[in-house]
Amino acid sequence: MSRPESLVEAIFTQPYTKVKHLTDKKIYAENTARQYLNLLAEMGIVERREISGGHYYMNLELYRILGQ
Numbered sequence: 001m002s003r004p005e006s007l008v009e010a011i012f013t014q015p016y017t018k019v020k021h022l023t024d025k026k027i028y029a030e031n032t033a034r035q036y037l038n039l040l041a042e043m044g045i046v047e048r049r050e051i052s053g054g055h056y057y058m059n060l061e062l063y064r065i066l067g068q
Contacts, residue, residue, distance in 0.1 A: 007036060011046055015063035016056045 006027040010017045022033035037057045041048040046057040 011040065011057065011059050012062065014059070015066055016058045017046075018054060018056050 006025070007022070010022060010025075010027070014021075017037070019030055019033045019037060022028045022037075023030050027033070028036065037046065038048065040046045041057060046059050049056050049058055
């Protein structure tokens with residue numbers, strides 16, 4: 001996995017991310033970003049949700065902490 005620190009920053013500094021966030025910052029190509037985010041969802045690190053037709057990857061624990 002190239003640039004793992006960028007992926008970690010994306011999922012642990014924001015309560016959610018999506019493929020477009022990673023492609024806009026030129027961290028990963030679209031397919032690679034989707035693959036990594038889906039893998040993280042399978043591992044239970046993030047939760048994949050469909051909202052208004054878009055796929056979001058939620059860091060539920062961070063979301064919970066920020067919501068307190």
